[in-house]
Amino acid sequence: MTINTTDTKDTKNWNSEKSTQLYGIQNWGTGYFRINPEGNVMVTPTGTQGPSIDLYELTQDLLDRGIRVPIMIRFQDIIKSRVELLANCFHKAIADHGYKGEYCGVYPIKVNQQRHLVQDIVKFGRKNKLGLECGSKPELLVVLALMNTENAVIICNGFKDVEYIETALLSQKIGRQTIIVIDRREELFLVINAAKKFNMRPKIGFRVKLHTQGTGKWVDSSGARSKFGLTASEIMEGLELLKKEDMLDCLELLHYHIGSQIPRIQNIKSSLKEAARFYTELYKLGAGLKYIDVGGGLGIDYDGSGFTDSSINYNEQEYANDIVSVLQTICEERGVPNPNIVTETGRALTAHHSVLVFNVLGVNNLYRSEPPRPALKADPSVMQDMQYIFEKMNRDNINECFNDLTQAKQEAQQLFVYGVLTLEQRSWCENMYFATATKMITIAKSVPDAEDIVITLSQELCDTYFCNFSVFQSLPDSWAVGQVFPVMPIHRLNEEPSREATLADLTCDSDGKLEKFINVETGKPQKTLAVHPFSEKNPYYIGVFLTGAYQEILGDLHNLFGDTDAVHISLTEGGYTVDHYVPGDTVTEVLSYVQFGRSEMVDSVRQATEEGLSGYTYLEDPE
Numbered sequence: 001m002t003i004n005t006t007d008t009k010d011t012k013n014w015n016s017e018k019s020t021q022l023y024g025i026q027n028w029g030t031g032y033f034r035i036n037p038e039g040n041v042m043v044t045p046t047g048t049q050g051p052s053i054d055l056y057e058l059t060q061d062l063l064d065r066g067i068r069v070p071i072m073i074r075f076q077d078i079i080k081s082r083v084e085l086l087a088n089c090f091h092k093a094i095a096d097h098g099y100k101g102e103y104c105g106v107y108p109i110k111v112n113q114q115r116h117l118v119q120d121i122v123k124f125g126r127k128n129k130l131g132l133e134c135g136s137k138p139e140l141l142v143v144l145a146l147m148n149t150e151n152a153v154i155i156c157n158g159f160k161d162v163e164y165i166e167t168a169l170l171s172q173k174i175g176r177q178t179i180i181v182i183d184r185r186e187e188l189f190l191v192i193n194a195a196k197k198f199n200m201r202p203k204i205g206f207r208v209k210l211h212t213q214g215t216g217k218w219v220d221s222s223g224a225r226s227k228f229g230l231t232a233s234e235i236m237e238g239l240e241l242l243k244k245e246d247m248l249d250c251l252e253l254l255h256y257h258i259g260s261q262i263p264r265i266q267n268i269k270s271s272l273k274e275a276a277r278f279y280t281e282l283y284k285l286g287a288g289l290k291y292i293d294v295g296g297g298l299g300i301d302y303d304g305s306g307f308t309d310s311s312i313n314y315n316e317q318e319y320a321n322d323i324v325s326v327l328q329t330i331c332e333e334r335g336v337p338n339p340n341i342v343t344e345t346g347r348a349l350t351a352h353h354s355v356l357v358f359n360v361l362g363v364n365n366l367y368r369s370e371p372p373r374p375a376l377k378a379d380p381s382v383m384q385d386m387q388y389i390f391e392k393m394n395r396d397n398i399n400e401c402f403n404d405l406t407q408a409k410q411e412a413q414q415l416f417v418y419g420v421l422t423l424e425q426r427s428w429c430e431n432m433y434f435a436t437a438t439k440m441i442t443i444a445k446s447v448p449d450a451e452d453i454v455i456t457l458s459q460e461l462c463d464t465y466f467c468n469f470s471v472f473q474s475l476p477d478s479w480a481v482g483q484v485f486p487v488m489p490i491h492r493l494n495e496e497p498s499r500e501a502t503l504a505d506l507t508c509d510s511d512g513k514l515e516k517f518i519n520v521e522t523g524k525p526q527k528t529l530a531v532h533p534f535s536e537k538n539p540y541y542i543g544v545f546l547t548g549a550y551q552e553i554l555g556d557l558h559n560l561f562g563d564t565d566a567v568h569i570s571l572t573e574g575g576y577t578v579d580h581y582v583p584g585d586t587v588t589e590v591l592s593y594v595q596f597g598r599s600e601m602v603d604s605v606r607q608a609t610e611e612g613l614s615g616y617t618y619l620e621d622p623e
């Protein structure tokens with residue numbers, strides 16, 4: 001991508017198709033997102049067809065209704081589309097292969113536990129018996145409260161104490177299909193004791209620690225050193241114990257999980273091959289197995305490259321086909337009935353449905369079109385050197401000038417530290433450096449071998465757009481694991497985005513910024529985003545897409561920026577409805593999370609603070 005140094009608008013030679021190319025929206029938008037001829041992002045929540053909504057106009061409408069940026073906009077029709085897509089892929093694969101088992105998906109609520117979302121997932125999944133997965137005692141309570149689909153499976157994973165296990169067991173008494181997965185060998189004793197206490201036949205699963213590892217950011221979820229799961233010898237021990245207790249028929253499920261966002265289908269297949277061997281062996285040894293639970297891991301395409309860890313080299317149908325065919329082949333070979341297939345897909349069901357929209361507050365710009373006053377004879381030699389570079393630089397000596405400029409910059413900084421340069425002189429050097437670098441980029445662009453100079457200086461000089469959001473609250477994976485999210489302006493896309501910027505958030509942390517963006521040409525992340533020139537008179541809105549999985553729930557209160565306002569939107573014939581409005585945290589609320597009571601604070605600070613306490617934690621419109 002070329003990096004422009006001017007903010008001249010090129011409206012004539014630019015259009016929404018060029019923006020579509022630039023931001024790669026057709027690669028990651030999966031039909032849900034595109035750009036309309038007016039240059040705004042459109043959302044089509046049912047997929048490529050069906051009703052659409054202009055995201056920019058929607059944002060304006062929401063602001064008019066008093067909802068504040070940053071806003072998390074959740075499209076529940078996208079959830080419906082994802083839930084149906086996955087089930088349909090498995091039904092198709094099962095029908096095409098003549099597979100004898102059923103598909104029983106579960107949604108792991110840890111991926112996003114927002115009540116309205118989980119309720120939607122249960123509602124949209126009802127006809128396909130979509131169940132839920134929990135990973136802790138509180139999550140089990142949520143699952144029991146929300147899951148009312150007949151015969152849908154509930155999977156209990158995670159660390160378990162007696163209370164967790166007893167609650168899970170008792171839920172069987174009220175008709176739930178709750179399967180307790182043994183993640184650590186100690187848990188089996190607890191389950192056996194609890195079952196004896198209640199005189200019940202528990203539904204038990206074993207989580208196996210596979211040797212086969214995944215790839216990607218969550219690679220440590222499997223392999224010998226993974227946190228959860230039973231080794232082959234622990235599985236044999238467990239089987240012996242169940243046999244002794246006459247409970248072999250209670251072992252109904254075999255589970256594994258090789259990590260989230262698996263980028264390559266090859267890893268999905270190879271881990272399943274290993275797991276299928278465990279399944280068939282256990283079956284032959286007398287276990288009452290009915291289900292194989294392949295865990296999560298179905299990835300989504302955050303960057304559209306097809307080869308990075310933020311992308312995938314397969315689609316949902318290929319995922320389903322491969323799972324069905326591997327299981328069928330190995331089960332047939334061993335004469336074992338086809339198991340029902342449980343998936344614990346979270347990310348691929350929820351990521352697409354949320355878009356974070358925020359406004360830009362201001363810009364820090366280092367490009368200089370004019371140099372400072374000319375250096376005088378009396379000025380230190382470093383200033384004269386810089387003046388010389390600025391004047392004499394041309395296409396032939398560009399490499400030499402680049403090296404000299406870099407050296408002069410370092411020298412100026414050192415001379416200031418040694419007390420040789422005054423503050424005024426250091427400021428002159430700084431301005432001259434940026435003016436020279438600006439001119440150098442323009443010249444270097446016309447020199448075939450000077451691409452490195454263009455990239456290095458453009459990255460150094462790129463704008464910083466200060467934005468009204470917190471990376472830590474709304475996009476923690478971008479900070480924690482370097483996840484690339486699709487980011488782009490949601491309007492003005494008929495106008496050339498002639499600036500390159502990094503996006504800084506409101507926190508006072510130097511990590512609080514977005515510096516990894518999609519580069520469609522190379523497929524590898526780039527440090528800057530192409531944006532439009534910003535003017536304070538015209539609000540400028542940026543959207544971060546595919547944020548519905550993990551981000552909200554992992555987000556934290558760094559600098560006490562709380563939850564953003566959130567709205568649940570569904571599309572109607574010719575319009576939309578706001579099904580739920582979930583106001584973001586107030587200052588009072590976030591202060592109470594760190595044990596500051598509103599009344600004590602109001603007592604101890606001036607009345608003027610009162611107003612601030614009812615405010616939104618993000619920057620508000622002065623009006």
Ligand code: PLP
Pocket residue numbers: 108111157257259260261295296297298344345346347348549
């Ligand atoms: N199941 C288990 C045991 C997990 O640890 C996870 C998350 O890593 C999931 C399911 C969900 O995975 P994903 O969101 O990749 O589908």
